[in-house]
Amino acid sequence: MKTICNLVVFGLVLAASNIVLRCDAARFKVERTGGKMVEYYRNHPMGNGNNYFSKAVIVIHGTNRNADEYYDTVNDARTDIGDSRTLVFAPKFQTYADNPGSDELYWSSGGWKKGYKSQDGSSTSSFVVIDDILEAISSRFPSVKQITIVGHSAGGQFVQRYAGVGLGPNFIRTDIDVRYIVSNPSSYMFLTSSRPNNWSPTTTGCDEYDEYKYGLDDMPGHLSYANVNNINKSEIKDNLILREVYLLLGMEDNDPNSNYLDTSCEANAQGGHRLARGMNYFDHVKDYDSNANTHEHTVPGVGHSSSGMFSSDEGIDLIFWFK
Numbered sequence: 110m111k112t113i114c115n116l117v118v119f120g121l122v123l124a125a126s127n128i129v130l131r132c133d134a135a136r137f138k139v140e141r142t143g144g145k146m147v148e149y150y151r152n153h154p155m156g157n158g159n160n161y162f163s164k165a166v167i168v169i170h171g172t173n174r175n176a177d178e179y180y181d182t183v184n185d186a187r188t189d190i191g192d193s194r195t196l197v198f199a200p201k202f203q204t205y206a207d208n209p210g211s212d213e214l215y216w217s218s219g220g221w222k223k224g225y226k227s228q229d230g231s232s233t234s235s236f237v238v239i240d241d242i243l244e245a246i247s248s249r250f251p252s253v254k255q256i257t258i259v260g261h262s263a264g265g266q267f268v269q270r271y272a273g274v275g276l277g278p279n280f281i282r283t284d285i286d287v288r289y290i291v292s293n294p295s296s297y298m299f300l301t302s303s304r305p306n307n308w309s310p311t312t313t314g315c316d317e318y319d320e321y322k323y324g325l326d327d328m329p330g331h332l333s334y335a336n337v338n339n340i341n342k343s344e345i346k347d348n349l350i351l352r353e354v355y356l357l358l359g360m361e362d363n364d365p366n367s368n369y370l371d372t373s374c375e376a377n378a379q380g381g382h383r384l385a386r387g388m389n390y391f392d393h394v395k396d397y398d399s400n401a402n403t404h405e406h407t408v409p410g411v412g413h414s415s416s417g418m419f420s421s422d423e424g425i426d427l428i429f430w431f432k
Contacts, residue, residue: 133180136213139241142231145214147238148201150180152187155198155242158249165196165246165253166428167239169260169267171415172218172369176201179264182416186425195429196250198242202235214238222263223322224270224334234334235267240277247281255430256281257288259357261415262369265294270322272354273298273345274335290427292357292418293383295371297390299324300346300397304378305389315374323375349394350401355427358387358405361412368413383413 136146137155149155153162168183170176180199187195201207202221205228209215214227216235224236239258246253260268272289281287291297302319310318319326325342329335335345363384364370370383380386391405406427411417418424 133184134177137241137245139214139233139238140244141237141241142214142233144212145227145229145231145233146210146212147214148176148203150177150184150197150199150201152184152197155245156249158251160250160252161194162196162250163194163252164192164255164257164430165198165250166257166259167242168197168199168419169258169264170199170201171260171262171264172222174201174203174207179261179415179419182419183259183428186420187429190425190429192429196246196253200238200242202238222266222270224267224274224332226333232333234332236271236275236277236334239271239275240280243277243281243287247285251282254284255286255288257290257428257430259290259292259419259428260294261292261418262294262413264415265291266296266322269294269354270298272352273349274332274340275348276338276340278352287352288427288430289352289354290357291354291387292415292424293359293362293387293413295369295383295386296323296376296379297386298322298349299379299390299393300349301393302326303393303396305380305392308378310378315378318375318378320375323379346397349403350398352402354403356387356391356403356405357418357424357427358384358407359411359413359418360384360407360409364412 133150139145168179170179176199184197203209203215204218215229216227221235224234226232268289269291278287321328321331363382365382380389394401394403406423408421408423
């Protein structure tokens with residue numbers, strides 16, 4: 110549910126019907142950029158720390174960058190289950206088309222999904238935004254012990270790559286557990302060059318199938334965030350094995366002609382549609398290490414829908430992490 114405000118300026122009341130303002134919309138400063146800002150939606154200001162909240166959810170939007178809608182879905186679910194002690198933060202990764210302010214970060218439409226540098230002049234990886242949010246939660250909300258990072262579609266791609274490459278979890282309090290929920294992405298970052306069903310690049314001419322973002326062949330050099338921070342392939346693989354990753358897959362997300370589905374040869378090497386790719390990636394990780402901390406959960410009757418996935422019983426259980 111959207112929270113709408115009236116605005117009083119110089120004694121004039123601007124009705125919500127004329128100017129729609131969201132009380133839960135704000136901006137936060139990404140400290141590593143020297144002061145650049147990112148839009149976000151929240152149920153509590155990130156800068157106003159306290160001891161009340163015990164959990165936090167960071168939700169990553171999809172290709173349309175509709176952070177407000179993703180926030181609404183997760184925050185409404187939180188309200189519906191009567192959970193008042195969970196923070197919900199939904200950053201927006203703007204592009205130039207969003208008309209960002211001169212003090213705001215923005216990326217290319219494909220770059221933010223992969224942790225690429227911003228295009229505003231600061232060359233800030235989109236992964237740094239999550240690093241900063243994690244640090245803010247850790248330092249300002251001392252009672253928070255569980256953090257969920259969840260994304261659907263393009264947001265799912267972001268979360269899966271961040272689970273492998275992201276540095277933020279290494280520098281937060283040791284009493285915080287972090288969970289990654291990867292829901293219905295178009296593709297995954299595989300740990301090795303193997304692909305399902307004995308797929309071979311020699312028969313397709315798809316020579317770049319194992320390069321980032323689909324694999325690790327050209328890492329860390331390809332990704333500045335990884336290169337600058339000396340994150341090598343071995344560390345990325347270890348992260349994807351040891352970190353708690355949940356694949357939340359819609360059983361009806363099985364359309365090979367679905368909107369925004371990556372149909373490149375690199376993606377098709379992972380499977381014919383999102384459901385197949387998710388199941389194939391799970392098998393791939395378990396083949397690599399049977400003890401990998403990666404888990405597969407399916408949601409019956411739901412296709413490529415962030416609201417359907419996040420508001421499902423399976424989604425709510427994973428996102429709000431009941432113990």
